[in-house]
Amino acid sequence: xxxxxxxxxxxxxxxxxxxxxxxxxxxxxxxxxxxxxxxxxxxxxxxxxxxxxxxxxxxxxxxxxxxxxxxxxxxxxxxxxxxxxxxxxxxxxxxxxxxxxxxxxxxxxxxxxxxxxxxxxxxxxxxxxxxxxxxxxxxxxxxxxxxxxxxxxxxxxxxxxxxxxxxxxxxxxxxxxxxxxxxxxxxxxxxxxxxxxxxxxxxxxxxxxxxxxxxxxxxxxxxxxxxxxxxxxxxxxxxxxxxxxxxxxxxxxxxxxxxxxxxxxxxxxxxxxxxxxxxxxxxxxxxxxxxxxxxxxxxxxxxxxxxxxxxxxxxxxxxxxxxxxxxxxxxxxxxxxxxxxxxxxxxxxxxxxxxxxxxxxxxxxxxxxxxxxxxxxxxxxxxxxxxxxxxxxxxxxxxxxxxxxxxxxxx
Amino acid sequence: xxxxxxxxxxxxxxxxxxxxxxxxxxxxxxxxxxxxxxxxxxxxxxxxxxxxxxxxxxxxxxxxxxxxxxxxxxxxxxxxxxxxxxxxxxxxxxxxxxxxxxxxxxxxxxxxxxxxxxxxxxxxxxxxxxxxxxxxxxxxxxxxxxxxxxxxxxxxxxxxxxxxxxxxxxxxxxxxxxxxxxxxxxxxxxxxxxxxxxxxxxxxxxxxxxxxxxxxxxxxxxxxxxxxxxxxxxxxxxxxxxxxxxxxxxxxxxxxxxxxxxxxxxxxxxxxxxxxxxxxxxxxxxxxxxxxxxxxxxxxxxxxxxxxxxxxxxxxxxxxxxxxxxxxxxxxxxxxxxxxxxxxxxxxxxxxxxxxxxxxxxxxxxxxxxxxxxxxxxxxxxxxxxxxxxxxxxxxxxxxxxxxxxxxxxx
Numbered sequence: 001x002x003x004x005x006x007x008x009x010x011x012x013x014x015x016x017x018x019x020x021x022x023x024x025x026x027x028x029x030x031x032x033x034x035x036x037x038x039x040x041x042x043x044x045x046x047x048x049x050x051x052x053x054x055x056x057x058x059x060x061x062x063x064x065x066x067x068x069x070x071x072x073x074x075x076x077x078x079x080x081x082x083x084x085x086x087x088x089x090x091x092x093x094x095x096x097x098x099x100x101x102x103x104x105x106x107x108x109x110x111x112x113x114x115x116x117x118x119x120x121x122x123x124x125x126x127x128x129x130x131x132x133x134x135x136x137x138x139x140x141x142x143x144x145x146x147x148x149x150x151x152x153x154x155x156x157x158x159x160x161x162x163x164x165x166x167x168x169x170x171x172x173x174x175x176x177x178x179x180x181x182x183x184x185x186x187x188x189x190x191x192x193x194x195x196x197x198x199x200x201x202x203x204x205x206x207x208x209x210x211x212x213x214x215x216x217x218x219x220x221x222x223x224x225x226x227x228x229x230x231x232x233x234x235x236x237x238x239x240x241x242x243x244x245x246x247x248x249x250x251x252x253x254x255x256x257x258x259x260x261x262x263x264x265x266x267x268x269x270x271x272x273x274x275x276x277x278x279x280x281x282x283x284x285x286x287x288x289x290x291x292x293x294x295x296x297x298x299x300x301x302x303x304x305x306x307x308x309x310x311x312x313x314x315x316x317x318x319x320x321x322x323x324x325x326x327x328x329x330x331x332x333x334x335x336x337x338x339x340x341x342x343x344x345x346x347x348x349x350x351x352x353x354x355x356x357x358x359x360x361x362x363x364x365x366x367x368x369x370x371x372x373x374x375x376x377x378x379x380x381x382x383x384x385x386x387x388x389x390x391x392x393x394x395x396x397x398x399x400x401x402x403x404x405x406x407x408x409x410x411x
Numbered sequence: 412x413x414x415x416x417x418x419x420x421x422x423x424x425x426x427x428x429x430x431x432x433x434x435x436x437x438x439x440x441x442x443x444x445x446x447x448x449x450x451x452x453x454x455x456x457x458x459x460x461x462x463x464x465x466x467x468x469x470x471x472x473x474x475x476x477x478x479x480x481x482x483x484x485x486x487x488x489x490x491x492x493x494x495x496x497x498x499x500x501x502x503x504x505x506x507x508x509x510x511x512x513x514x515x516x517x518x519x520x521x522x523x524x525x526x527x528x529x530x531x532x533x534x535x536x537x538x539x540x541x542x543x544x545x546x547x548x549x550x551x552x553x554x555x556x557x558x559x560x561x562x563x564x565x566x567x568x569x570x571x572x573x574x575x576x577x578x579x580x581x582x583x584x585x586x587x588x589x590x591x592x593x594x595x596x597x598x599x600x601x602x603x604x605x606x607x608x609x610x611x612x613x614x615x616x617x618x619x620x621x622x623x624x625x626x627x628x629x630x631x632x633x634x635x636x637x638x639x640x641x642x643x644x645x646x647x648x649x650x651x652x653x654x655x656x657x658x659x660x661x662x663x664x665x666x667x668x669x670x671x672x673x674x675x676x677x678x679x680x681x682x683x684x685x686x687x688x689x690x691x692x693x694x695x696x697x698x699x700x701x702x703x704x705x706x707x708x709x710x711x712x713x714x715x716x717x718x719x720x721x722x723x724x725x726x727x728x729x730x731x732x733x734x735x736x737x738x739x740x741x742x743x744x745x746x747x748x749x750x751x752x753x754x755x756x757x758x759x760x761x762x763x764x765x766x767x768x769x770x771x772x773x774x775x776x777x778x779x780x781x782x783x784x785x786x787x788x789x790x791x792x793x794x795x796x797x798x799x800x801x802x803x804x805x806x807x808x809x810x811x812x813x814x815x816x817x818x819x820x821x822x
Binding site: 034035038039050052053054057059084085086087088103104105106144148149150156157162164165166167168169170172173175177193194195196199200203205206207208209210211212214215216217218219221222235304305306310332333334335336356358363364373375376377378379380381384406407408409410411 | 445446449450461463464465468470495496497498499514515516517555559560561567568573575576577578579580581583584586588604605606607610611614616617618619620621622623625626627628629630632633646715716717721743744745746747767769774775784786787788789790791792795817818819820821822
């Protein structure tokens, strides 16, 4: 058994995550249509091939004029044409002239200012009619200059960006139709434990239904990766490594259970030859964590308790999937005020299940679940945030400010 | 033209959303495997068919004992058996006896307390060996009582719940394998505007690529609904209603553009017969909004500017999709301190693109984008939050607290 232990001390969450991410490399790349790319990660920059807007545009409905003409108001101008989005007016606006213009239309040559229609009296929409500008505007007002959004040849989206709906919109507008993305990582999911039976079977005495794999499969999908079910490994030496070696083309394997020092847990023994770390993480829930390789496949061993599995998946697996896909992952933390007292914290970073509430005057309130036992899945399913308490956090009183990690919608 | 205008005043965001949600009804339901149900909304409660845990379980690796035996320590006990998860020990623990036990194992009859192995000296793992308990524990310590998580017959998940990864895990553990969910709403997406050309074409003079449909399609998918591309409608009376009437089985249509009072915008005229509201919303970006029906299909008309489209989609379309699916939608707002001064706000609720940053001592800082023009998609793509400023918000100074709406990951 050649696995290393990190002394008797506990490893911090950040240090464990750094070590995991440092040893992962990115999947290969593929070109996909942007229409099919939601949630994927760019493996190459996308450069704009178009300038947006392509020319100076009107930002409002009104009249395109020359600023010199409207320096003193009211003033009468002659309407000489009309410009709408997609229907440019191709003449030249002279002194004393105005062109009726609509939002998104090119600003005609000669004009340099837009007067909004609310500030104009116009007897008709006919050309050669005389309009009265009641209130002028500074030169350039309500004009969107060419290239305001993006210029052709510049970078629209950087390698490593997540393709969200809004970034897909930008890329399409800038002239792209496809993108080179990292292939979604293939994540093998393996449960361990003699007590587990698959969903749909009736558990016998001492047995429970294997639910961690169902959670992990859904969570992996919500992170943009592909979940590969490797089934349930029994508590026998070799069962884990055999299951992993039998699978192909996995970018990573996640196991649950089998990570404690109990003599019925064999994953640690399975992963010999120095390719394994067995960590005690300074976090609650989720102290034991395995990190190593079987063959060339990275293996992340999560604890077997459902809440521990879930918290460790959010804290370690989601960033690992981002890294495999060539992206970055930043957990955004917020502050909220707690609705009850909390005792002093020990040496482990605590992830407490909690519910966000809106308090008076916009304050974000957070209510910790009454009981935090790591076997209680219902408490997890009904919570929507974690209170994250650092090691040795002093006792807290109702109304104190705490750090919260909102649960992602599909977590 | 029988559409109603709401006087000269502006409609508040909340009032507009209330009206939209009030007139939507839920899609029909279908039964799906939980393994395929990520992101869907429950149309019926899920009740547990199993009790979790089914019996009292050990929460730790150690020894199952009788509390009376360990009231005074150290004390010697005789090991009489072993219980592991999935391998119950079927005897009865008598006074002076202990059963080796591992996390997740049933607590044997007769035992009422778990001593963690760190507090026990054990010469071997052989039965009949004598172990020494160095430190006792209160009766019931480290035992998870039967039903701690959930009891058979009780509700595991309520109708209207979103099926997240963690709620799927709970439902599977509680004995379910499938669920009755609302069918994902089918949302038709129709762009309007003579200036639009489809992605992949080269825009001519005055033309731009239609990107709002690409954004909306991805966004609708990220909300768990199905996107149906209805193409581009030209700026002609009847074009919008014809395109909508030609589509089938839509739960809602979303249009972009054509909602201003410019005479080139025909959607308002198209939607006659009193089935339409044309609203001026007290929000920025996104003042004009159309809400009504074409035939029996609800129609939400968003402004044409890309950022206005996106903000209105987040504020109005996402909750509408949740309502169509029988779920609820709560935008969680947070507080953050701004990194620059902001002028007084006018009568419109302002959604400013901004970037969250982590400041000293855990403070959440938010940096407003320098320019907020509603045509600037790059600013939207690179932002990760909105600063939400209420109407008539007074001038703000660097370091003041503002309300923020974090952008969903796939928004």
